[in-house]
Amino acid sequence: MLVVFAGYQHFLFGQGPVQTGITRTFSGIPIPEVLDTLASGYGLKIYYLPSENIPRDLFTGSFNNQTADEAIRTVLSKSSLQVIAVSDRIFFLTSALGREGVNMNRYLSTKAKLENEYLPGGLVLGHPDSMPIQGPARILGWIRNSRDETPVEGAVVQIGDADAVTDSAGKFTILTLPGTYSLRVISDRFSEFNQNLKVFGDDHLELNLFESTVDLPELVVGANARQKLQEATSGLSQLSVKEIQRLPSLMGEADVVKALTTLPGVSTTGEVGSGYHVRGGNTDQNLVLQDGVAYLNTSHVLGLFSSFNADAINNVSLYKGHIPARFGGRISSVLDIQLKDPDMKAWNFQGGLGPISSKVYLEGPVVKDKTSMLAGLRFSYSDWILRWLRDPNLKNSQADFYDFSVKVNHRFKPGHVLSLSTYASKDLFNYADQFGYGWQTLSFSAQWYLDLKPGMSLHASAGRSSNRNHFTETDQDKTEYRIGTGLGFNNAKARLAWQISPSQFFQAGAEWTGYTPDDENYRVKPASDAATNEYYPKTRGREAAAYIQLESRISPKLNISIGYRHSLYWQAGPARIRMYSPGQPRTEESVTGTKDYAKGSGIKTYQGFEPRLSLAYSTGPQSSIKLSYNKMNQYIHLISNTAVATPVDIWQLSNQHIAPQRGNNYSLGFFKNLKDHRWETSLEFYFRNSRNELEYKDFARLLRNEFLETEIFAVKGRSYGAELFIKKAVGDFRGYLSYTLNRSLRKSEGLYPDEVINHGAFYASNFDKPHAINALFDWQIRKTFSWSARFVFNSGRPQTAPVAEFYLGDGGHFFDYSERNEFRIPVYHRLDLSVTVTRGNIRTRKYKASWTFSIYNAYNRRNAFSVFYRRNVNEPPVAYKLSVLGAILPSVTYNFRF
Amino acid sequence: MNRLSIGILVVLLLAQLVSCIEEIPFASGKGFGTLVISGGINNLEEDQKVFLSRTVENGGPPRPEAHALVKLVESTGRSWDFIETSEGQYTLFAGTADTEFGASYHIECTLEGGVRYQSLPEKLFPAVQPDSTGWQIGKETTRIEDGYSHSIDAFQLFIHTGFAADQPETYLRWTVQSAFQFTTLPECSPFRTTVTCYFSELLNPGRFYIRSNKDQAGGVLRNHPIGYESMEPFYRYSETHYFTIYQHRISQRAYEYYSRLNQVAVQNGSIFDPIPASVKGNVYRVDREDEKVLGYFQVSSIAVVRMKVVQADLAGKYNLLDKRYNLCGLYFGYPDAGYFEGCCNCYSIKFPLIDKPDWW
Structure with a gap:
């Protein structure tokens, strides 16, 4: 019987009795058959590599009580094959002696020993x-x-x-x-x-x-830390839901984005505002994925809460240094959120009750061990707070949000899973029938996992996401004005992962995205007449990418991850493209003509070469150095001329006049674990240069403008900094402390006065915060009682401030403003506390419940979200600071599960 | 339609919950001394004025630029000199210049040191006549006190204007001059004689009421707010009150300038505040165009309408104090404290006093 395993073949004839001597006569028998006869007749095992050429010469000869070793050597005496006798009945045939032969000898000895070793209950x-x-x-x-x-x-x-x-x-x-x-x-x-x-x-x-x-957390954490130390992915931060839920929270709501901002190098512009900043990058430079589908909006209530339901999340990975080649499309970071795989055995239900919102979550089997599902819903009921307010307008206002996640998994067999998921979220705010805003997201995705063979798997997915926003205003005569925009996209991707060898892991894949923006709609609806609509077409485009990546352990000390991604973007019709006079700024006055393109026709193509490299070198059992470089391209831009991004900003695709953002990210990190990995320390340096970041002319008109290129222009970006991180991940008392030095600068290089900012010198971006300190402590006093504290400190964000005042002839007083972002608002610092109490031993109870008492802003700091300037009539101007959350905010949340 | 109002909403909502607004010290220590040129000409038979000044420290006193030579130049080549009538104020007296619709005008200013500035030429278009006016009494958010925005009862004015169909882009600005009379009580005089004073002021300085038919559906502007006046002090409405409404037809450049000034003037710190910047006007230094010069020289045609309001018009809409027994009665009851002196001496009223207008 011929058996092939793992690339080796051997004749396995050893089922017969072992005999002491061979006595046999062969006459004109092919050598392979002779060997077969000896093996089967005398219980021998004869191995050889498939590549070995066993001669088929005819053998004639006799053996008389000879040993197997003598017999085999006689049969192969005319061939170049060497015979290695592992034992008196196991032999290996090879054409090369030396090292391989020696290894084989050892191998066969081990194998024989293993075969014969008795292992009780093993x-x-x-x-x-x-x-x-x-x-x-x-x-x-x-x-x-x-x-x-x-x-x-x-x-x-x-x-x-x-x-x-x-x-x-x-x-x-x-x-x-x-x-x-x-x-x-x-x-x-x-x-x-x-x-x-x-x-x-x-x-x-x-x-x-x-x-x-x-x-047994210490062992677990120790192993995690050891693994992190060795992997060739620098700047990767991972958070489990458990860690997110341990953080003190605003209104008792575990929040993914707020948890991220506790990590070094991650910040927001304040308590409100859409998105977050990573290592000096803008909010639109972060790719946010949930189960592989990209999300453009991550917030509810203008950023007070994130739009991800923590109950449905399995884990969160933030790539802020090395970005693997399978990710692309943003130049700063990737946030990869994985939803849970729903329970295949039993139904679980959990929920939480808070003062302005509640949530429910359930998961369980639809068909046991085959099909399971999860569903999570969060919804607000903040209207009751509005009803309490004295202001009649606010009393008649409306503020609602919800988000909803559903995921269904079907397991055909182990390693073969189909997963379908959908997500919907909506925010709506109306102020007393006077004005309002809203935004919504709806997405679907299908994912298919297939283990092709041990070590090789295929992951394919397809999805659709739709993002829309609007705001409205109603005039004195009840005429309603409404502006709505949106961006949808269809996405398909496939990835092959292959563990080539124990030290080599290979991935390859391709991705396609078709963007389908909604034309900007401006609607005027008089009270008595029919509505009139204007449409401002938005850029359409398609993006494709292919990549390969190899992770390899070159030596016990050196791990490398090397990859390449090639992206291709093309602007597609229909479109009307303006042409401008060369040598002049792009303005209404310099338009020389327009050109119309039909639906589907290609207008402008960009491509991106994106090498990725990361190295990790172990300098000792508990220390390593990591180095990484990424080149990234971004074909989608958030158009926002406010200091803080909002959920009703416009997403704009690259086009003939708006080039893709391109960035080079470099990082160098030193990692040192102490006391058997119980303590983790790191110092990471990073640098990014970018071009084609978008900047805005003063007082840019961004709405109802089909040709945004007249209002924006490209600038260079430069970010650099260092992150110092110390973490104690083991024991009842855990926590971390981090300090981040971060600069985020920009430089305009325009030829025309309107395209020059601060005389062409580097200036601080809106989110440049040079210093940030984060501290988090978590003390598990008893199994049923723990408390945690978080302290944050960071520099005030830059601001353009009035530096002088002037008078116009008719009596008005006006401010003259400084250079762009020349000043800063006051520093920000805050302490949050929380206590979690569970009743009894929750592990033995079917119904599990806990109370979490949180205090946000424990020492009542009135942190400035913004500073603005006013002048009341006949009074000198005054600077005011607006504190969005300028009070102690206690909250109680009841969480339950059964 | 703009996002500022939404921003105000956010501020209001959050202020009602946990947010707060408080005063903080601020001194930039820089930015003083930039030249500001403002003023303009129009088609009315009245004095035309130009003001030259320098930027000052926030809250500082005005710093006029005196001894300059200011000249109005027409596109035909004709020119007229302004006369410096007070420090930094230059006047072209009524009747001096016979401006014509269709011609372009700019000013040239030569400072005492010889440095020359001028404005970009702007065309004088025919005026657009408003259809009618309207008013109501409502709430206006006017000021910040103790960190919070405060609303007042206000007399709110509206305009109804049809844009000309043959004018695809028309830009309008409104200014309103408020005037009222106040008559002393006969009881104040042993001869029971009375004195009537007339007062006038420009409404809402520092705020520009503008509109373009580019932003207007249907070509007719209805109920468009053009200004407001506080209902206090009550004596303003105790007798006859006039509002003189000036509807300026301005250039697109002027419209954008005022629009930008409005934007930076109404910052409220919300998430929707646009990033402010220096607002560049239409004046530049002749030999160095990159020098920052502030202000605007406006060329406009004006249509004037006047609206009369008497106390009876407010009946049922707003409860005014009775002049004799409530407003001035305090004077007789409590001569040493809290009385209103104006009831016996209208010249003491702290409003700009004018002669009785011809049209009154």
């Missing part, structure tokens, strides 16, 4: 015939919760000295040499699992863990 991984001749066996495994078969993330799997940590899918890979080991699985929520293990070769391992009252 697991066996791999088949003796699959045992690799060289190198380790690859164990691919999944760890699940025995109660509901949900993945267990963060569990440490140890096989001998090798270990790994499970990912969000509960998946791990361990490379270990064949042998006999102890298998150990440790998680902070589950009982420790121990088992003897015999490893022959590559195999799958699936284990279900049982929930436990024993916490």
